[in-house]
Structures are given as structure tokens and as C-alpha cells.
Amino acid sequence: MSGKSQTDYISEINRMKKEKNVIILAHYYQTSDIQDIADFVGDSLALSQKAAANDADIILFAGVKFMAETAKILSPEKKVLIPDLNAGCSLADSCKGPDFKKFIDEHPGRTIVTYVNTNTDIKTLSDIVCTSSNAVQIIESLPPEERIIFAPDRNLGNYILNKTGRDIVIWNGSCHVHEEFSLEAILRIKEEHSDAKIIVHPECELPVRMVADFIGSTSALLNFTKRDKSNSYIVATEPGIIHQMKRENPLKSFFPAPPKDSTCGCSECNFMKLITMEKIYQCLNTESPEISIDKDVIEMAKRPIIRMLEISEKLGL
Ligand code: SF4
Secondary structure, three states: OOOOOHHHHHHHHHHHHHHHOEEEEEEOOOOHHHHHHOOEEEOHHHHHHHHHOOOOOEEEEEOOHHHHHHHHHHOOOOEEEOOOOOOOOHHHHOOOHHHHHHHHHHOOOOEEEEEOOOOHHHHHOOOEEEOOOOHHHHHHHOOOOOOEEEEOEHHHHHHHHHHHOOOEEEOOEOOOOOOOEOHHHHHHHHHHOOOOEEEEOOOOOHHHHHOOOEEOOHHHHHHHHHHOOOOEEEEEOOHHHHHHHHHHOOOOEEEEOOEOOOOOOOOOOOOHHHOOHHHHHHHHHHOOOEOOOOHHHHHHHHHHHHHHHHHHHHOOO
């Protein structure tokens, strides 16, 4: 134990942020205290937009590794730090480079659209990247005759397929958190709180999506709770977002959708929760672990991400 209190960590982090010209970017699935010390909190699209344009010398990424890697790809001249290199992603890891290459060879002539939740080698194989905020619009921006491969999330892929009606083959990957929500438990909460709207992330399985009043990316769910007139919501995505929902809507109630196994707490992303205040402090203090990626790989991985950012900007997303 270092003997430091939470308050000590916060003041030390704030001091080092100024001294070292650091920007802390945090994902919505981080714990509330980390969201509160971040300079910017957002979903993958907003975070990559922020990573591409800021004046800091150092980016500290409070999120998972593929997000920090995306920041490094977009800002290679900056030092990009992540407090714990073990912060992986079950969805990204469900799509390995050699297997994906084989899949591409088996489906020739298709445009390769990948969700940002992939490891860097998958981005180098992609034509265009998307996030859950812009996936439908990115697919719709492609010429109608274009045939598509979508990877790695099968649930988001099916959601996009139904929305766009396009010719898409889908990689069979998934996120262990978003597949964990229990339809029965959601409906039980709904029975007790009949006015509550069910809001769902598109990475959830079809039965959960089918009972949704609204489906959208994490930021789309947050925005929905701001403009919608209801007073309560059952939230089927990682419960970290509820911190921002409560901040924006202090008079409304939010019920996290329960997992299938009520004893495991596995609707929380264990990878996201590896990041702690103490690790952020250590990481800023030692300026490690640092993300490093070969220049050539950065060049190859950057193209599909820049294409996404350009289309998003054109569409005002
Ligand atoms: S919630 Fe799922 S997709 Fe997001 S980082 Fe965790 S494992 Fe990956």
C-alpha cells in the first residue's frame, strides 16, 4: 500500500496533468470517480475524434487497449499511456488476424467494414472502421451495390443488416458483457416499473433488442434519456454510463439491466474496471505503460479510421 488516500491521488493526478500537459480521455464504462477526473468522457467515436485533435503532449487513456491503440494511431507523435496493459476486450479478441484473413479470402470482393473494437492488426486489414454511433450511416454511405464484410460483433452486425438491408456477411464475434443481460430479469423490472423505458445497446442479443423502446450506442442512449419525456429507464449496456445519465437527469431513475447469472456482476466490463485511480497516478508518475506501434502498421491502420472520421464529419456525427 502506498498510504495515499483517494483525495491524494486526485490532487497528484491534477498536478501532473498540468505539469506534463496531459489530457485524460475516459470511456463511459469507467468507474464514476475516474469519469470525474477525466478531461473528456465519451464513447469510442467521440474519444477517437478527441484523440485526433488536442494540444496535449501526453494522452492518458482510461479505457481498454484497443482504444489507446486507436489514439496512438491517430496521434503517433504523442506519448499515449494506458494504466493497465491487461485491459483487453473479449470482442476484439474474438477476431484474430490469421482467422480473419482466411474469412476475407473466403468472401472475396467485399468491402471490409470493422467495428473500432478490434486489435490493430484487424484495422490494417480493413477498408473502413465504424463505431456503434455511426455504423448504420457508414454502411449506408457505401454504394448500394457494394458487398460488405462486417466484423467482429455478430449482434451489431445483425442489427445493421436489418436496418440497412445490405448484402453483409458477419463475423461471429461478441462482447461477453452485452450478451450477458437477462431478458427475464429485464421484463421483471418492467413489470414492477411499467413506465420505465427499456434502452438497449446494439451489441445485445436479439431477444433483448426486441423488447427495446430505443436502441443505440452508449452516447445515443445517453442523449435519448436527455430528450425523452419518461422518468425512468432500464439500461441494457455497461452500467458505467448510468453515472452520466444521472448527472444529466438528476430527477430520473435508472435501473441497470441484470445479468443472466445474478451472482457474477458480469454485466460490468472487467477489462474496463481494471483501471483504477491508483494505477492512473502510477502511470502518470512513471509515464508507463506506453502504447507503441510500428510506423508502417500505424500508416496501414490509420487509413480506415480516417475514412470513418471524414464520413462522420461530413454527416455531422
Ligand atoms: S464492454 Fe465488451 S466490447 Fe466494451 S470493452 Fe468490455 S468486452 Fe470490449
